[in-house]
Amino acid sequence: MPKPGSSPESIDNSPDKGRISRRVLLGTGWCGFLLSIVGPALANIRFLFPNVVYEGPTLLKVGRPEDYASGTITFLDEQRLFIMRDPEGLRALSAICTHLRCTTGPFMPPTAEWKEDHSRCPCHGSIFAKDGRVLQGPAPRPLEFYRVSLAPDGRLVVDTAAVVDKGDVLKV
Numbered sequence: 001m002p003k004p005g006s007s008p009e010s011i012d013n014s015p016d017k018g019r020i021s022r023r024v025l026l027g028t029g030w031c032g033f034l035l036s037i038v039g040p041a042l043a044n045i046r047f048l049f050p051n052v053v054y055e056g057p058t059l060l061k062v063g064r065p066e067d068y069a070s071g072t073i074t075f076l077d078e079q080r081l082f083i084m085r086d087p088e089g090l091r092a093l094s095a096i097c098t099h100l101r102c103t104t105g106p107f108m109p110p111t112a113e114w115k116e117d118h119s120r121c122p123c124h125g126s127i128f129a130k131d132g133r134v135l136q137g138p139a140p141r142p143l144e145f146y147r148v149s150l151a152p153d154g155r156l157v158v159d160t161a162a163v164v165d166k167g168d169v170l171k172v
């Protein structure tokens, strides 16, 4: 029944009024189907290109032997290293905690609790001795010693890719 005042031509009484056409329904279905295939396919292709973490150089120049007095442990915060010098020579000890790789703190003198010089990791409280031993966890492994050598220009080079035994000393 037309409303009063409306023209009879503007009234749509067709049975399809308000229905979605078959073409639109099929198109939407295909789009959804293609998206469900393309998404995982792109994820699989992305999987072929793993994230790469670019680490810094492994050869670190850390000054000259005369920069380190005998009987000292020098904390190189930026390089995350300890340079130790004793009458035997020079060693480089990693300051990277073996728990979750925080930088451990500088060595502190013995206390009532720890009878030797020790370094504390600020993250979860691991404590290490001068020879890298774990005095208190959760660190699972000792700190690593790295190879120290003398470059032709007389400067010390620490190779953080070369883990050595704690007895590996550069005699200078």
Ligand code: FES
Pocket: 097, 098, 099, 100, 101, 102, 121, 122, 123, 124, 125, 126, 137, 138, 139
């Ligand atoms: S990172 Fe050093 S104790 Fe956890």
